Amino acid sequence: MTRQSYDTDLTPAQCELLAPLLPPAKPGGRPRSVNVFEVVNAIFYLLRAGCAWRLLPHDFPAWQTVYYYFRQWEADGTWEALNHALRQQLRETVGRNPSPSAACLDSQSVKTAGAAQETGFDGGKKVKGRKRTILVDTMGLLLGAKVHSARRSDHDGLTLLGIWFASMWSCLQLIWTDKTFGGKSFVAWVEQAFGWTIEVVQRPAEQKGFQLLPRRWVVERTFAWFGRYRRLSKDYEYLPTTSETMLYAAMVNLMLRRLA
Template sequence: MNQSYPSNLTSEQWELLSGLIPPAKKGGRKRSVDMEAVINAILYILCAGCAWRMLPHDFPNWKTVYHYFRQWRKDGTWQQIHERLRLWVRVSQNREASPSEVIMDSQSVETATMVSKEVGYDSGKKIKGRKRHIVIDTLGLLIVVVITAANVSEQAGAKQVLWKLDQVRDRMGRLIRIWVDGGYRGKDFTQWVIHVYRWLWSVVTRQEEQKGFVVLPKRWMVERTFGWFNWCRRLSKDYEILPQTSEAFIYVAMIRLMLKQLA
């Protein structure tokens, strides 16, 4: 008898998600694995933060689970599922499908010892690792994520994020303004963003006389999203050999969050 883990989906959450799971490919052997068990196994890895080989034996074989995770990372399935759920959440909150304004920020995180690809030192945060560059809407929902070495500057990372955001412009028809913090300031860069992408670039900084912790307009929303990542131990550090795997786990974390909001 399979055990129930806190990371498992409820029956209502699985009902929402099941219709978004890609069907088995035509030809070959019939799919025999329980896809709900596969998803619950991936969520267990995400929340517990353990290695794939340490997956409890009442889940499907770890190689099978990893196969689906990796395949869906490579073919874009995680992003497709994430985007559908994001639209459902926005509709449930009586919002338009496309936001009119978004917020961009970055977060530097340490990498595990065995990670060597795309690793750098963030001298400002004094962290050796990687940097997560994200764009969210005003509900805190993820739109784009890019993983770079931690020594990549905010503006250099923003160029990668803006290019990726431009690739989904067909879903961002109402987007007018992007809010950022002082790390992205610069007259030349602001003019470049407006000239190339036709989006307003609004920098939010706190006043010099403000001391200690201050809640800044728009800025707190992206900090909340980074805080949501902390619910998942797999995201407490960057344990992934490939930056693309880190991105995939962030999408999975947001999928889990949105399923909780919807059901």
């Protein structure tokens, strides 16, 4: 039975891009009966519409099946691998080196909805919830993300990113940040510990009102892209790791649209 399509559905060209990147069915046992592309369609629908898992339309696979695949791909690193492969393809498409040499870093505090692990209060933003610290390349494509309590400082968020991603992104020669990630001693420690050179983009002293700061707008634009996904308007996830996976899944959807 052919169902009516949704705006979030994969196109044939996007399915062709995604097919070699998705994990194959497990060997042995009963053959896989679910269409994995329909599972991906359901996950992208949930991200854009902002609905709960149990409220997925009935013409998708059962929500339990979709949730199982989402969590399975989270556990085995599939979402991060998809993000990595598609980002390399997209950078090559526009004539850039697949491995970036420069990046931008920032954090965003968001409210949590309901019970959640590791939450806190951000006194600067006056937000009770979690903080998303993300690292993006100069195209705004996601390199790494850590979600943690909003009470943690931006220095803590950068430290978490470095612990998880410094070995993976040793190719980075320069990272632009705002002054909340600054401090001469901390910047020197980051370079010694992770090999990352931090450059703080300062707001001009004479500035009044809004002014577009060089390089800083790149990561802010990425947060704006995430704002199109209603599931990311707040942090609805119980686990911070699931929140991180939602960011990777949203970026995969964005890059698929650009590539096909």
